[in-house]
Amino acid sequence: MSKVLFNEKTFEDLLDISKSLSSERDLDRLLDKILSEARRFTCSDAGTIYLVNNNKLIFMLSQVQTLFDRWGEQQTREKFKKFEMPITKQSMAGYAAITGMVLNIPDVNKISPDKEYKYNASFDEQNDYKTVSMLVVPMKNRQNQPIGVLQLINAFGEDKKVIAYTKSLERLVESLASMAGIAIQNAQLNQEIRNAHLDTILRLGIAAEYRDKETANHIRRMARYSLLIAESLGWNKETCERLLYAAPMHDVGKLGIPDEILHKPGVLTTDERETMQKHTLIGANILHHSRAEELVLSKLIALTHHEKWDGSGYPQGLKQKEIPIEGRIAAITDVFDALSSRRCYKEPFPEEKVIEIMKHDSGRHFDPELTELFLSKIVEIRSIQIRYQDTDADFDKLRNINALSPADLIDNNKNSQIKFDF
Amino acid sequence: MSKVLFNEKTFEDLLDISKSLSSERDLDRLLDKILSEARRFTCSDAGTIYLVNNNKLIFMLSQVQTLFDRWGEQQTREKFKKFEMPITKQSMAGYAAITGMVLNIPDVNKISPDKEYKYNASFDEQNDYKTVSMLVVPMKNRQNQPIGVLQLINAFGEDKKVIAYTKSLERLVESLASMAGIAIQNAQLNQEIRNAHLDTILRLGIAAEYRDKETANHIRRMARYSLLIAESLGWNKETCERLLYAAPMHDVGKLGIPDEILHKPGVLTTDERETMQKHTLIGANILHHSRAEELVLSKLIALTHHEKWDGSGYPQGLKQKEIPIEGRIAAITDVFDALSSRRCYKEPFPEEKVIEIMKHDSGRHFDPELTELFLSKIVEIRSIQIRYQDTDADFDKLRNINALSPADLIDNNKNSQIKFDF
Numbered sequence: 151m152s153k154v155l156f157n158e159k160t161f162e163d164l165l166d167i168s169k170s171l172s173s174e175r176d177l178d179r180l181l182d183k184i185l186s187e188a189r190r191f192t193c194s195d196a197g198t199i200y201l202v203n204n205n206k207l208i209f210m211l212s213q214v215q216t217l218f219d220r221w222g223e224q225q226t227r228e229k230f231k232k233f234e235m236p237i238t239k240q241s242m243a244g245y246a247a248i249t250g251m252v253l254n255i256p257d258v259n260k261i262s263p264d265k266e267y268k269y270n271a272s273f274d275e276q277n278d279y280k281t282v283s284m285l286v287v288p289m290k291n292r293q294n295q296p297i298g299v300l301q302l303i304n305a306f307g308e309d310k311k312v313i314a315y316t317k318s319l320e321r322l323v324e325s326l327a328s329m330a331g332i333a334i335q336n337a338q339l340n341q342e343i344r345n346a347h348l349d350t351i352l353r354l355g356i357a358a359e360y361r362d363k364e365t366a367n368h369i370r371r372m373a374r375y376s377l378l379i380a381e382s383l384g385w386n387k388e389t390c391e392r393l394l395y396a397a398p399m400h401d402v403g404k405l406g407i408p409d410e411i412l413h414k415p416g417v418l419t420t421d422e423r424e425t426m427q428k429h430t431l432i433g434a435n436i437l438h439h440s441r442a443e444e445l446v447l448s449k450l451i452a453l454t455h456h457e458k459w460d461g462s463g464y465p466q467g468l469k470q471k472e473i474p475i476e477g478r479i480a481a482i483t484d485v486f487d488a489l490s491s492r493r494c495y496k497e498p499f500p501e502e503k504v505i506e507i508m509k510h511d512s513g514r515h516f517d518p519e520l521t522e523l524f525l526s527k528i529v530e531i532r533s534i535q536i537r538y539q540d541t542d543a544d545f546d547k548l549r550n551i552n553a554l555s556p557a558d559l560i561d562n563n564k565n566s567q568i569k570f571d572f
Numbered sequence: 573m574s575k576v577l578f579n580e581k582t583f584e585d586l587l588d589i590s591k592s593l594s595s596e597r598d599l600d601r602l603l604d605k606i607l608s609e610a611r612r613f614t615c616s617d618a619g620t621i622y623l624v625n626n627n628k629l630i631f632m633l634s635q636v637q638t639l640f641d642r643w644g645e646q647q648t649r650e651k652f653k654k655f656e657m658p659i660t661k662q663s664m665a666g667y668a669a670i671t672g673m674v675l676n677i678p679d680v681n682k683i684s685p686d687k688e689y690k691y692n693a694s695f696d697e698q699n700d701y702k703t704v705s706m707l708v709v710p711m712k713n714r715q716n717q718p719i720g721v722l723q724l725i726n727a728f729g730e731d732k733k734v735i736a737y738t739k740s741l742e743r744l745v746e747s748l749a750s751m752a753g754i755a756i757q758n759a760q761l762n763q764e765i766r767n768a769h770l771d772t773i774l775r776l777g778i779a780a781e782y783r784d785k786e787t788a789n790h791i792r793r794m795a796r797y798s799l800l801i802a803e804s805l806g807w808n809k810e811t812c813e814r815l816l817y818a819a820p821m822h823d824v825g826k827l828g829i830p831d832e833i834l835h836k837p838g839v840l841t842t843d844e845r846e847t848m849q850k851h852t853l854i855g856a857n858i859l860h861h862s863r864a865e866e867l868v869l870s871k872l873i874a875l876t877h878h879e880k881w882d883g884s885g886y887p888q889g890l891k892q893k894e895i896p897i898e899g900r901i902a903a904i905t906d907v908f909d910a911l912s913s914r915r916c917y918k919e920p921f922p923e924e925k926v927i928e929i930m931k932h933d934s935g936r937h938f939d940p941e942l943t944e945l946f947l948s949k950i951v952e953i954r955s956i957q958i959r960y961q962d963t964d965a966d967f968d969k970l971r972n973i974n975a976l977s978p979a980d981l982i983d984n985n986k987n988s989q990i991k992f993d994f
Contacts, residue, residue, distance in 0.1 A: 161583035165747060168587065172594040172754050173714040175761070292595040325587060332594050339597070340762065346864030347769040353824070353867065354776050356858050360828035402775075406782035409831040431976040436778050438981055442768030445775065453981060466978050554853040556888045559860055559875060 163191070164325060171333040178211075180337050184330045185213050188300055191326065192285070192319050195312070196303035200243045201334070202296060206234045207243055214303075217277060229277075239266040243299040246288045250296050252324060253286040256314035285315040287323050289331035298334055300327050348395060351444075355398045361412060362404050367538045368487055373397040374534045375483035375524070376476075382523050393476060396448035400455045400480050403433025415495075427464045430456055447476060455480035458515045470517075478517040482508070482524055485515070486531075492540055501528075585613070586747060593755040600633075602759050606752045607635050610722055613748065614707070614741050617734075618725035622665045623756070624718060628656045629665055636725075639699060651699075661688045665721040668710045672718050674746060675708040678736035707737040709745050711753035720756055722749050770817060773866075777820045783834060784826050789960045790909055795819040796956045797905035797946070798898075804945050815898060818870035822877045822902050825855025837917075849886045852878055869898060877902035880937045892939075900939040904930070904946055907937070908953075914962055923950075 167187050174180040185197045196214040200207045209232060217226045237244045242253050245267040255261060258269040258281050274281050281303050288296040302323065307313035315323075355369035376397040380390045404412060407429050411422045418426060433452030437445050454468065454477025461469030463481075473481075489504045499507070505525060512521040524531075589609050596602040607619045618636040622629045631654060639648045659666045664675050667689040677683060680691040680703050696703050703725050710718040724745065729735035737745075777791035798819040802812045826834060829851050833844045840848060855874030859867050876890065876899025883891030885903075895903075911926045921929070927947060934943040946953075 158583075161580075161587075165583075165586060165590065165751070168590045168594075169751055169754055172590075172751075172758060175758070329587070329591055329594075332591055336594060336597070336758065340765070342864075343762070343765050343769065346862075346866055347765060347772060349862050349864045349867055350769060350772045350776065353821075353858055353862075354772065354779065357776065357779065357824055357827045360854065360858070399775075402779055405779045405827060428976060431978065431981065432782065434978075434981040435976055436775055436782070440768075440771050440775070442764075442771045444768055445771055449981070453978065554850060554857055556853065556856075556875065559853065559856040559871070 160322070164322070164329075167191075167326060168329045171329055172336070174333065175337055175340050177334070177337040177341060180333055181210050182213075184300065184326075184333070185211065188302055188323060188326055188330075189213060189215075192302055192315065192323060193306045194285075194302040194304060195306060196279075196281075198243075198301040198303070200247070200299040200301070202237065202247050202298060205237055207237045207241070207247060207299070209233050209235070210298075214277070214279065216279065240268055241270060242267045242284065242286045243301055246286045246299045247296045250288050250290065250294075252288070252320060253284070254315050254317075254320050255284045255286070257282050258284055282312045283314045285320060285323055287320075287327040289327045289334060291331050291335040297331055297338075300330065347444075351395055351398050354402055358402055358404055361407075361409075362401065365491075365540050367540050368491060369398045369401075370538045371491070371534055372400075372480070372483045372487045374538065375486060375531065376479050378527055378530050378534070379479050379483070379520060379524050382527060392444055392447055393479070395444040396451055396476070397480060397483070399433070399437065399445075399448040400451045400484065401429065401433065402436055402448075403429035403431065403452055405436075406432035427456070430454075430465050450474055451476050451480045453477070455484055457481065459517050460514050463515075473517075475517075475520075478520055482516050482521055485511075486524070490535070582744070586744070586751075589613075589748060590751045593751055594758070596755065597759055597762050599756070599759040599763060602755055603632050604635075606722065606748075606755070607633065610724055610745060610748055610752075611635060611637075614724055614737065614745060615728045616707075616724040616726060617728060618701075618703075620665075620723040620725070622669070622721040622723070624659065624669050624720060625656075627659055629659045629663070629669060629721070631655050631657070632720075636699070636701065638701065662690055663692060664689045664706065664708045665723055668708045668721045669718045672710050672712065672716075674710070674742060675706070676737050676742050677706045677708070679704050680706055704734045705736045707742060707745055709742075709749040711749045711756060713753050713757040719753055719760075722752065769866075773817055773820050776824055780824055780827055783829075783831075784823065787913075787962050789962050790913060791820045791823075792960045793913070793956055794822070794902070794905045794909045796960065797908060797953065798901050800949055800952050800956070801901050801905070801942060801946050804949060814866055814869055815901070817866040818873055818898070819902060819905070821855070821859065821867075821870040822873045822906065823851065823855065824858055824870075825851035825853065825874055827858075828854035849878070852876075852887050872896055873898050873902045875899070877906055879903065881939050882936050885937075895939075897939075897942075900942055904938050904943055907933075908946070912957070 170187075171180065171183060174183055181199050181201075185199050188194070189197050195216055196212065198212045199210045201210055202208075209230075211227070212230045214226065220226075221229075235241065235244075237247055239245045239248055242255070245251075246253055253267070255269075261267070261269055269281070269284075271281075273279065283303070283305055285302040285305070287300045287302075289298040289300055291297045300323065302315070304312045305315050305319065352366065352369065356366045358369075373394055377390055377394045380393045385393075407426060411418065411425055414422065430453055434449050437449035437452055440446055440449070453465070454474055457463035457466065457468045457473040457477055458481070459470055459473070459478070461467055463473075486504065486508060489499050489507060490501065492498050508516065508521055508525060512518045592609075593602065593605060596605055603621050603623075607621050610616070611619050617638055618634065620634045621632045623632055624630075631652075633649070634652045636648065642648075643651075657663065657666075659669055661667045661670055664677070667673075668675055675689070677691075683689070683691055691703070691706075693703075695701065705725070705727055707724040707727070709722045709724075711720040711722055713719045722745065724737070726734045727737050727741065774788065774791065778788045780791075795816055799812055799816045802815045807815075829848060833840065833847055836844065852875055856871050859871035859874055862868055862871070875887070876895055879885035879888065879890045879895040879899055880903070881892055881895070881900070883889055885895075908926065908930060911921050911929060912923065914920050927950075930938065930943055930947060934940045
């Protein structure tokens with residue numbers, strides 16, 4: 151094996167991998183790519199990637215060719231779920247993560263008992279697999295701290311027998327791991343910024359909640375329903391995500407409607423209703439002139455989510471496909487959630503009644519094709535309803551200004567439960 | 573020269589550069605690094621980087637060792653300002669950007685007249701410089717589209733004479749340029765997400781504007797003043813930026829205050845004032861439980877920007893350094909802007925009067941050290957006032973709901989003027 155290393159071809163391969171890794175901004179796809187490339191490079195049967203997080207080691211994925219061949223790749227991958235374990239020097243991955251050192255083990259069954267790390271045979275036992283040689287390499291970020299561990303298992307020699315990892319292979323994988331560490335850090339930073347952005351968008355929704363009768367969970371459900379339709383339409387991941395980010399701001403214009411109209415208990419007069427309908431324009435105006443794609447789209451949704459398929463909606467009276475598809479989607483998901491959830495002025499309608507109303511208004515209020523598509527996803531709809539269920543607190547606590555006290559608010563830290571997961 | 577290429581050392585250098593480029597997320601620093609590394613690798617006296625944007629070629633930076641030696645590096649760099657030029661095949665950079673091909677020119681004075689591209693001697697004439705050999709390499713993104721051009725000038729041979737770029741150097745720079753292209757694209761995507769996030773934060777401020785008497789520019793000025801203090805305190809770039817992002821949301825809790833109190837023209841009763849003061853708690857509650865650093869900080873500022881140095885503020889009555897420094901900064905910059913700008917109920921106070929009031933309240937309302945530091949930056953304060961000046965439209969248009977029409981709002985495109993630059 152050693153003769154294939156560090157010639158021009160190998161280096162060009164490494165440079166290509168480097169480019170390929172830095173092109174990948176999605177963490178899961180990146181990890182999969184890292185492991186595939188490392189296995190390919192070292193002719194390894196198997197491999198595993200762990201990430202370090204809050205003093206835990208998170209098992210992220212395994213690829214095992216022998217098991218892929220035995221059970222099929224998809225089925226095998228589904229068997230390996232993400233799990234956490236403490237970082238200790240007793241596991242080989244933990245040892246590499248703590249010390250930052252490479253472990254090159256010719257045979258895991260012959261590890262000297264005076265070593266701090268042991269081989270844990272449970273994987274082999276559970277999967278009827280036989281681990282022999284292992285190469286365990288820490289992946290470090292730009293501050294040179296280990297942020298993950300790349301573990302390769304059973305290198306094949308030329309005659310398909312398992313051999314030990316050579317010194318040159320070790321060096322090669324170290325080089326690959328150092329690129330991988332930076333690419334992982336970039337993908338994580340990227341995800342952090344996106345999360346912060348999405349969180350801010352939700353706060354905008356929560357701010358609107360202080361003024362309206364809707365809950366923050368209405369916004370989450372409505373955005374998730376919209377995503378469900380987009381996915382069913384086969385939109386690509388990026389376009390789907392843009393809709394998920396844009397939808398929560400559809401009613402932001404209600405922030406500009408006077409209390410006396412927004413909170414009026416009875417029926418609105420014609421004038422009042424006209425003012426109320428201005429929330430579409432106010433929303434579009436708040437979101438106007440942005441260059442950010444999500445905000446350009448959310449402006450469009452704010453402006454068009456009250457248009458109706460038959461042309462009887464507002465503010466422009468657009469009809470059918472004159473209404474942008476994102477506005478047609480939002481019309482369906484916004485009304486569906488209003489009907490199927492509790493509001494402070496009404497109980498939720500039963501599911502059958504909601505579906506009956508939606509079907510009745512399909513072709514009048516709603517785009518009939520999109521309505522049919524949406525209602526065909528009732529299983530997914532129900533699981534969104536369960537995940538983002540309203541609680542009594544959602545209705546009372548936030549709007550009861552006098553119940554707020556600094557003590558409830560100052561005890562915040564970055565490790566707190568993610569309340570606003572999305 | 574050619575013998576140094578493509579040995580193990582060169583490849584390891586390239587791998588190191590690859591890691592170094594993917595570690596850099598700031599575009600300007602990244603471009604500087606790309607050019608330095610490319611010059612070092614090829615022993616080039618000079619180099620220039622262009623980026624492609626909206627069918628324009630943007631000159632981003634030049635490094636010229638001869639001129640650095642002659643005028644000093646800092647002075648030379650300041651001479652070269654960013655500028656735009658059309659992309660045409662007549663310039664060498666434009667040719668590389670349009671065709672995606674490398675130009676390797678042994679002597680720019682001997683370019684055959686039947687070539688589409690010409691050498692533009694204006695740089696040489698303006699700077700008393702003599703360009704001979706050039707290597708012009710397009711930098712491509714992951715979709716293989718040229719997004720920039722790396723231009724190297726005057727390769728030095730072993731005897732310090734200018735020589736032509738060898739074929740191996742050409743290949744090496746192509747390899748470097750392909751990594752650079754991906755790193756540039758990553759930095760640009762990163763910047764786009766951050767801009768979208770900041771834009772969303774400002775929309776939250778603009779939404780609050782619909783309800784309060786303040787303008788969107790108040791929020792921008794106040795955030796910029798806060799940044800000014802942070803920079804004067806020597807905070808690092810990241811911490812400064814976090815404050816810039818967090819400060820605009822300090823009054824988001826006003827969205828939860830009833831119209832009758834928020835818009836009451838006269839003096840508030842004791843009860844009404846108490847409700848009004850709840851905007852600090854409502855704001856903190858809207859921003860509570862976020863894991864995003866900017867939002868954790870904005871919650872802290874929302875909660876503490878009405879505390880006073882002498883303990884007479886609200887909601888907690890904290891005093892002196894019990895008040896987080898970000899809250900003490902926001903107290904100064906929020907009040908300073910309220911005094912020095914027009915509100916719909918008052919004209920701006922003259923600068924001397926504002927400074928007099930700030931000094932009088934220093935040690936009572938405000939942290940005296942921070943107040944002194946802030947007021948010492950009057951030149952920078954004035955330039956922020958000019959950049960984010962209120963116009964009459966800011967006061968009238970947004971709050972006049974009936975003046976809004978769909979026609980004003982639908983004609984939006986991504987190339988529109990950045991109205992909400994920050």
